[in-house]
Amino acid sequence: MVPKRLRSINDVDAASWDALLAADYPFLCHGFLRALEESGAVCAASGWEPAHRVVEQDGELLALMPLYRKSHSWGEYVFDWQWAEAWERAGQRYYPKYLSAAPFSPVQGPRLIARDPAAAGALLGGLDAELQAGEVSSLHLLFNLGSENDLLQEHGWLQRLGCQFHWYNRGYQCFDDFLAACNSRKRKNFRKERQAIRDQGIEFRWLTGEQSDEAVWRQFYPFYAATYYKRGQEPYLPPEFFILLNRYCQASVRLLFAMQGERPVAGALFLAGGDTLYGRYWGCLEEFDRLHFETCFYQGMERCIAEGLKRFDAGAQGEHKLVRGFEPVLTQSWHKLQPGLHGAVADFLLRERAGVKAYRQEAISYLPFRQATE
Template sequence: MKLRQLTQIDQVDASRWDALLPGNYPFLRHAFLAALERSGSVGEGTGWLPAHLIVENSDGSLQALLPLYQKMHSYGEYVFDWQWAEAWERAGQNYYPKLLAAVPFSPVQGPRLLGRCTASQQLIVQALNDTLERGLVSGVNLLFNDDAQSPLLQQAGWEQRLGCQFHWFNRDYRSFDDFLAECSSRKRKNFRKERQSVVAQGITFEWHQGIEISEAHWERFFPFYAETYLKRGQQPYLSRAFFSQLSAGLSDAVRLVFARQDGRDVAGALFLVGDDTLYGRYWGCLEEFDRLHFETCFYQGMDRCIAEGLKRFDAGAQGEHKLVRGFEPVLTQSWHKLQPGLHEAVAEFLQRERAGVRAYQQESTGYLPFRQAT
């Protein structure tokens, strides 16, 4: 087997890359990563330089892969290491560049290091460790992975970091009322009141999916997406071209919803679909409307899960306000291997942090709206 580094995802065929993916997880598909690169959302000038690793057999068949980027900053990651960077630079060292195994701008848990056999995955992990030992980077960070790769990383001396997100689970509901039936009486009233307040403002919703989504739809959506960043004084992470590329290569996974009032768009949200999961990704609104964010980003997504028979709704990172709307606390993880000195200090911090995150997850369940068992 031979290890190869790619400076562009297009240096490997989409069919060979996707053949290693388990199921239909959209964020690791070749088309998604290619859309980021072809649209200029990652690449030169963005602080995200593709450095993907693959392992091939002599016949060219792909045996393992890892989406990898050389990072010159820590934006767009959602696992925050700014304090690590500050401490390392106070010690007279350069924190950047670092290596990041992740899906850019996407805090969604799923597969990261994939291989047909353990030996091919070990080849990639060893290459990452070698890069670190040569002092070329301050560390290697693998974000939002599932459990499949954890034993291998732990054995190689990496440190686990835990996080907490809030996901909604569809327990074979036939309608939103079935979900409400599991909630306390007071919470049911609150949900109905929130949803009715949006109806009372004359707002309706228009869903689009798959190949029916045209360039005109993206022209309508992009100002909403961009406004989310512009109102904070930031430039959007994703270019307008990304959404066209996404639609061209991943149309089966795309769901788009517009909130409309008096015949005009007032908000928009983008979702992606995997095997059994709806992923809420980007939303925006140019005006303020009472409860519109909750309806567009949460309740509409819950309705969509029920309609499509999807089991889980991942509505994005953070947001304790999701708890009272039935989104349950779930642990996420990342793994880190850093330069000597920094690694030991971070490991001690992460040990304490893991205990705190687990306690927070347990405590958070008390804010869920479900009826207590008697």
């Protein structure tokens, strides 16, 4: 079995790709990747050249891996800038590299999917050959759930740990049920933050994908873009991406506007898949007290409760999530690099993993939940 490189996600049948994926996970479905490519968000010019791999036999898709040939490390959320600098100081080229990930989306999910171990091994073996030939400096697979771990270890990949903060719906029937699980001081703080929003005359309007037309996405885009402009960056995603996303992944879309009267003052995009709500992009053109916490956290919690979803992944960053009931969760990525660099990275990751585990353990003590004695 010889892996096949795709120049575009459209080079593989959408139904076959999604059937093998076999998961209600929006970030690797054919439509999501198609929206990224057709909008121009991922392409050679943006430094995200599609290089997806599949293994086929007798017209049947046996294995797949979303893959990009990267000319930089932006938009990944697992930082390897120091590795790149060290390799280039040694007189070597770090870019291009191969990256398996959901672009611009630090969300856990499947990465290498195969019908049998032989097909998965063939796919990884093909990447090993390209690495050994010097076509790329390194191989990276980000935010996987773990089903690939044993095979990656067998092929000499290195595990890296990270920490995110996720909220879990413990069978709550309403937001007050969540508050009842928290200590009295935190309950008071949560209510104060939410009251500040009401005092500013702000209410919220949720829209599903079916309720969102092109005009709605044009209205949302300035909020998304503002978050990047405030940091002096260009937005990763063009307006067309969101229109295509809604076209191809309509059932997953949850769009939220914060309204002051009939005027939208902030917007946030969420995607739903399986038992999880994913908070993705938010922005506000003006400053409102506590609006970020309400829009990005509390509204998402309530949406999880309303839809019976078990988990809320609100994004990559933030200890500010911890004190609002988002629990520290270990994430993982996997890496294989050119000899010389590989050994140095292995030593670094050994120390880093211990530090990440200790950080997660300490973070647990800051959660707002009541102790058994309360």
